[in-house]
Amino acid sequence: MTNNRHRTVSLRLAFPLLFLGLTACRQDMHDQPRYKPLAASDFFADHRSARPAVEGTVARGHLRIDEARYTGKISGEDIDQFPIPIDRDGIERGRTRFNIYCTPCHGRLGDGNGMVVLRGYRQAASYYSDKLMKAPVGHFFDVITNGFGAMPSYASRIVPDDRWRITAYIRALQFSESAKITDVPADQRQTLPVEPPPSGIAPSAAAPAQQGNR
Numbered sequence: 322m323t324n325n326r327h328r329t330v331s332l333r334l335a336f337p338l339l340f341l342g343l344t345a346c347r348q349d350m351h352d353q354p355r356y357k358p359l360a361a362s363d364f365f366a367d368h369r370s371a372r373p374a375v376e377g378t379v380a381r382g383h384l385r386i387d388e389a390r391y392t393g394k395i396s397g398e399d400i401d402q403f404p405i406p407i408d409r410d411g412i413e414r415g416r417t418r419f420n421i422y423c424t425p426c427h428g429r430l431g432d433g434n435g436m437v438v439l440r441g442y443r444q445a446a447s448y449y450s451d452k453l454m455k456a457p458v459g460h461f462f463d464v465i466t467n468g469f470g471a472m473p474s475y476a477s478r479i480v481p482d483d484r485w486r487i488t489a490y491i492r493a494l495q496f497s498e499s500a501k502i503t504d505v506p507a508d509q510r511q512t513l514p515v516e517p518p519p520s521g522i523a524p525s526a527a528a529p530a531q532q533g534n535r
């Protein structure tokens with residue numbers, strides 16, 4: 322009788338122990354052995370856990386053999402033709418990217434009087450200067466890619482093709498600067514705002530809200 326009770330007690334103990342033992346050997350997928358970023362490793366001769374990319378590999382989406390498209394230059398000279406097709410959708414896309422990334426300094430009109438400038442940042446360039454009216458498109462691409470003077474580079478935020486689309490939109494802005502009412506197709510003239518934006522210190526801030534702003 323006593324013997325029997327002992328056996329039950331030890332069995333009762335043995336089962337949880339066995340269970341614990343089993344779980345200790347188990348490795349779930351959510352707990353995979355791995356190195357923390359930049360951790361040292363004794364396994365590799367150079368003691369780095371992160372392996373260098375195999376020479377000649379190119380990260381997906383980073384194959385850039387088209388010099389004009391990815392540098393805005395051919396043999397060091399700014400190109401003056403868009404290296405990608407630019408259609409209406411492309412210009413629209415350029416407008417939205419421009420409004421996000423460039424207007425804080427250059428203003429919606431591109432006159433260089435964006436809100437950050439009005440608050441004391443270095444005067445941004447006006448796209449209507451003689452120099453920029455005549456500048457080849459590759460120059461705009463280059464400025465967005467590498468920055469210019471006080472202006473930082475936007476390469477990490479704007480993908481190359483969008484830099485071209487922004488440039489196309491800037492060209493449209495430049496064109497609109499000297500556009501006459503007769504340049505607008507007759508059937509679309511009545512859709513234009515009747516009131517010109519008020520002149521003054523902040524024409525950009527006073528620019529009418531654009532419709533369908535994405």
Ligand code: HEC
Pocket residue numbers: 419422423424425426427437442443444445446453460461464465469470471472473475479487
């Ligand atoms: C943080 C403010 C700021 C932002 C945002 C900014 N710029 Fe500029 N940009 C400047 C300033 C300031 C200058 C004048 C540089 C100088 O004189 O040092 C300038 C100059 C330029 C020039 C003239 C370069 C030359 O040849 O004189 C171009 C073109 C230009 N920016 C395009 C852009 C575009 C396109 C964007 C958006 C992708 C952009 N900028 C966003 C501040 C800015």
